[in-house]
Amino acid sequence: MDTSQLLKGVLDLAVLAVLRKDDGYGYDVVRRLRAGGLNEVGDASVYGTLRRLYNAGMLTSYVVPSEEGPHRKYYSINETGRARLAESRETWRSFASTLDGLLEEVAA
Amino acid sequence: MNTQALGVEHYLAGMRAALDDLPPNEVAEIMEDVEAHVAELSTELGPEETIEQRLGSPEQYAQELRQAAGYPSRTERLPVTTKKQVLPRPRAAAWGLVGATGITLLAGAASLREPAVLLLPAVIIVLSLALVHDRGPTQQEIMNLPETVRLKAWLTPEAGTPAERAITYLKSLQPAWWLVRAGLLGLGAVLLAGRDILGFLAIAAIAVVSVFAGPRAKVDRRWLWFSLPASALAVGLLFQVIDVTAGQLGYNASRSSYSPPVMETYDNIYAYDENGKLLTNVLLYDQNGQPINAPRNYNSCDEPGSGPEPVIPANRYPRPQIDYENGRCYTVAPSVTAPSSSPSTTSSAPSSSGSATSSPVSPTSVSPSK
Numbered sequence: 264m265d266t267s268q269l270l271k272g273v274l275d276l277a278v279l280a281v282l283r284k285d286d287g288y289g290y291d292v293v294r295r296l297r298a299g300g301l302n303e304v305g306d307a308s309v310y311g312t313l314r315r316l317y318n319a320g321m322l323t324s325y326v327v328p329s330e331e332g333p334h335r336k337y338y339s340i341n342e343t344g345r346a347r348l349a350e351s352r353e354t355w356r357s358f359a360s361t362l363d364g365l366l367e368e369v370a371a
Numbered sequence: 372m373n374t375q376a377l378g379v380e381h382y383l384a385g386m387r388a389a390l391d392d393l394p395p396n397e398v399a400e401i402m403e404d405v406e407a408h409v410a411e412l413s414t415e416l417g418p419e420e421t422i423e424q425r426l427g428s429p430e431q432y433a434q435e436l437r438q439a440a441g442y443p444s445r446t447e448r449l450p451v452t453t454k455k456q457v458l459p460r461p462r463a464a465a466w467g468l469v470g471a472t473g474i475t476l477l478a479g480a481a482s483l484r485e486p487a488v489l490l491l492p493a494v495i496i497v498l499s500l501a502l503v504h505d506r507g508p509t510q511q512e513i514m515n516l517p518e519t520v521r522l523k524a525w526l527t528p529e530a531g532t533p534a535e536r537a538i539t540y541l542k543s544l545q546p547a548w549w550l551v552r553a554g555l556l557g558l559g560a561v562l563l564a565g566r567d568i569l570g571f572l573a574i575a576a577i578a579v580v581s582v583f584a585g586p587r588a589k590v591d592r593r594w595l596w597f598s599l600p601a602s603a604l605a606v607g608l609l610f611q612v613i614d615v616t617a618g619q620l621g622y623n624a625s626r627s628s629y630s631p632p633v634m635e636t637y638d639n640i641y642a643y644d645e646n647g648k649l650l651t652n653v654l655l656y657d658q659n660g661q662p663i664n665a666p667r668n669y670n671s672c673d674e675p676g677s678g679p680e681p682v683i684p685a686n687r688y689p690r691p692q693i694d695y696e697n698g699r700c701y702t703v704a705p706s707v708t709a710p711s712s713s714p715s716t717t718s719s720a721p722s723s724s725g726s727a728t729s730s731p732v733s734p735t736s737v738s739p740s741k
Contacts (some may be wrong), residue, residue: 274439289404290411304426306412307432309524310404311439314397326508326590332410334508334590336403350453 267303274312276355279321279340279348286339288327289313314337321347327347379413382422385429387515393442399507401436406509460502461512465519469501475600479607480614483562486570492600500596508591543638548602549585553578555605558612594740640688653688662686 270277281287281295289310296301296304320345328334340348386405390398412425426432437444471492480489506512513519528534556578563571581601588594640663642650655663664685 288407290408305435305439306408307427307435308439310401310408311441313404314401314436314440317400327380328586328590329407333403333406336400338411 266301267305270301270304273355274304274308275316276351277304278309278312278316278347279344279351282322282338282340283312283345286337288337292338304359306341316344378422379409382409382429386433386499389430389433389445390437392445395512396506397442399511401440401508402511403507403509405432405436461506461510462516464499464503465516467495467502468599471495471499471596472599472603473522475603476607479604480610482570482574482604482607483559483611486563486567486573488569489573496596496600504561506594510592513592514515516615522697529575536661545585552585552602552605553582555608555612556581556601559604559608562612574604581605598696639690649689651689655686662739 277296277299278292281292281299285346287295292308292313293304293306293309296309313322317324317338321341323341324336324338326334354366378481383402387398387402390401393401409422409426416422416425427435434445436442474495475489475492479491482489484632489682503510503513514523528538556574560575560578563574563636580597584594584601588598635698640653640655642653657663664684683708
């Protein structure tokens with residue numbers, strides 16, 4: 264099954280999750296997601312998601328100058344974002360266990 | 372490397388075109404992310420790899436980003452070439468910056484005499500920056516103005532050409548210039564310190580902030596609204612310091628060859644009282660009690676047999692006017708030759724007849740016995 268379709272619905276959750284501990288700039292977030300196993304995640308999708316979460320007030324941003332090349336805009340999760348992350352995690356867990364249950368029945 | 376840099380610019384231009392229906396400040400925010408992304412990614416590319424192979428076309432990238440960000444789909448497809456670049460606000464802001472920098476350069480040259488002239492460019496700077504301050508640190512709209520693009524193209528000549536090497540070299544001097552600029556501004560502030568406390572504080576503040584403004588402008592172009600005029604002010608101050616120094620050098624040079632003006636020579640002095648009456652037998656002394664002696668031109672009387680000169684104090688005025696006639700020396704009443712520019716305020720200015728008759732030194736022959 265094409266995981267990119269699945270990813271669309273949970274990319275918010277994944278991005279919030281990788282920003283939970285450390286702030287990160289766009290490409291940083293892409294790398295963390297890939298390092299976490301989401302190999303199919305598209306660069307542009309991550310950048311778009313960051314913009315959406317930012318515009319929804321779940322992330323704040325700040326700029327860090329870079330000696331060579333353009334500066335980097337770091338995103339960090341705020342309280343609203345953390346609340347959303349906690350809430351989404353519960354939703355995901357119950358959804359996943361529901362689906363697991365369904366799949367168990369199929370396998371049985 | 373340069374073709375890759377070109378590829379990055381091209382890719383970003385495509386991105387901007389594909390996003391240009393979105394609100395400008397949102398586009399600015401997106402492009403801030405994407406510029407860093409594409410720049411970093413381009414350093415990871417293999418020798419034959421292109422950005423497109425990694426990210427897809429700029430249009431695909433933009434489309435995927437739009438979907439993920441929840442922006443509406445591209446409404447109309449505008450070819451990049453026909454895109455109208457009117458954008459009054461960014462353009463006004465850019466030209467405001469250019470104008471303010473120019474005025475600061477001129478005003479800077481006069482700022483030590485009248486620091487208040489700097490208020491004019493300061494107002495323009497504040498107004499023009501206010502127009503675009505909300506457009507983000509990259510000021511992408513201004514960078515996309517045709518005039519900016521041309522300037523940028525002009526400032527980035529082909530690699531390897533002397534012009535390119537010169538510009539690269541000048542760029543390497545930038546941090547040094549920031550320090551020199553702060554130094555010049557500091558000097559200007561010090562020169563003002565004794566005369567204009569407000570001007571001193573303003574220029575000193577500019578000097579301090581300018582140290583940070585240089586590097587900051589590299590990452591946030593809004594700092595250019597400070598950094599460029601600060602440079603212009605520093606150059607203007609430099610001109611002024613050079614001007615003043617050159618003026619002083621010129622003054623010194625002219626003084627070294629300066630010879631005191633030739634004292635006007637006079638050989639007689641006529642003193643008049645308040646009624647315009649010629650005073651005679653006036654003895655003149657200087658502050659040291661030394662007699663004031665006008666040069667004597669009695670040589671014409673040194674004819675053989677005329678004997679010694681009349682024995683009168685050399686500082687007694689008017690001196691007898693000596694006339695040489697028929698082989699004899701005569702003293703002539705001074706009134707005859709009294710200066711025509713004698714006190715004109717008095718109606719009784721020395722008239723030749725009056726003073727001549729009243730003068731005790733009426734024509735007499737210079738007698739040796741006297």
